Amino acid sequence: DVKVTQSSRYLVKRTGEKVFLECVQDMDHENMFWYRQDPGLGLRLIYFSYDVKMKEKGDIPEGYSVSREKKERFSLILESASTNQTSMYLCASSPGQGSSGANVLTFGAGSRLTVL
Amino acid sequence: QQQVKQSPQSLIVQKGGISIINCAYENTAFDYFPWYQQFPGKGPALLIAIRPDVSEKKEGRFTISFNKSAKQFSLHIMDSQPGDSATYFCAASNRRDSSYKLIFGSGTRLLVRP
Numbered sequence: 027d028v029k030v031t032q033s034s035r036y037l038v039k040r041t042g043e044k045v046f047l048e049c050v051q052d053m054d055h056e057n058m059f060w061y062r063q064d065p066g067l068g069l070r071l072i073y074f075s076y077d078v079k080m081k082e083k084g085d086i087p088e089g090y091s092v093s094r095e096k097k098e099r100f101s102l103i104l105e106s107a108s109t110n111q112t113s114m115y116l117c118a119s120s121p122g123q124g125s126s127g128a129n130v131l132t133f134g135a136g137s138r139l140t141v142l
Numbered sequence: 143q144q145q146v147k148q149s150p151q152s153l154i155v156q157k158g159g160i161s162i163i164n165c166a167y168e169n170t171a172f173d174y175f176p177w178y179q180q181f182p183g184k185g186p187a188l189l190i191a192i193r194p195d196v197s198e199k200k201e202g203r204f205t206i207s208f209n210k211s212a213k214q215f216s217l218h219i220m221d222s223q224p225g226d227s228a229t230y231f232c233a234a235s236n237r238r239d240s241s242y243k244l245i246f247g248s249g250t251r252l253l254v255r256p
Contacts, residue, residue, distance in 0.1 A: 069244075
């Protein structure tokens with residue numbers, strides 16, 4: 027019944043390493059999102075994509091990039107990880123505009139990244 | 143810039159009590175206000191949502207109250223149960239934004255004591 031799958035639940039990386047966080051959805055959703063969750067700060071939008079190969083910056087894109095080569099897959103990339111990127115990363119998807127439930131996000135279980 | 147302010151940060155309620163979480167927004171273009179519930183180890187999931195054309199929406203023990211003039215909305219959990227212990231996020235979006243981006247509040251960790 028899992029609809030949004032994040033490949034890694036826990037990762038430990040070193041400062042300066044390149045980090046890939048992968049997300050796959052099986053609901054044929056148009057929109058995909060990457061949020062970062064930190065205590066007291068809630069969920070902050072990093073990047074989102076409304077179509078294959080399309081991406082838009084969210085509220086905190088600095089230090090991150092994304093890739094969406096296929097509709098079902100949305101990857102978050104940390105080119106050079108830093109300690110302040112230690113966080114929980116949540117992927118989500120939603121149907122396209124005009125679709126039923128277009129504004130309902132389905133989240134994955136999250137990827138907890140620790141950068142040492 | 144935090145566009146959705148949520149309080150309190152944490153809340154402890156006795157079983158059977160009423161849990162109340164409040165949110166305030168700034169952007170008058172927002173026209174969709176959902177609440178998401180997150181259990182430990184899980185991603186958030188939609189709990190209940192409201193549009194500004196109504197002042198209240200109820201689903202079981204969960205009720206959203208909406209005050210458009212004050213730009214505030216709140217979640218009330220009646221007869222709170224230990225199984226309601228979770229983190230709750232309010233959010234807002236503008237339906238004219240085709241991506242349906244949600245702006246989330248900072249979250250409230252609710253603990254319901256048996």
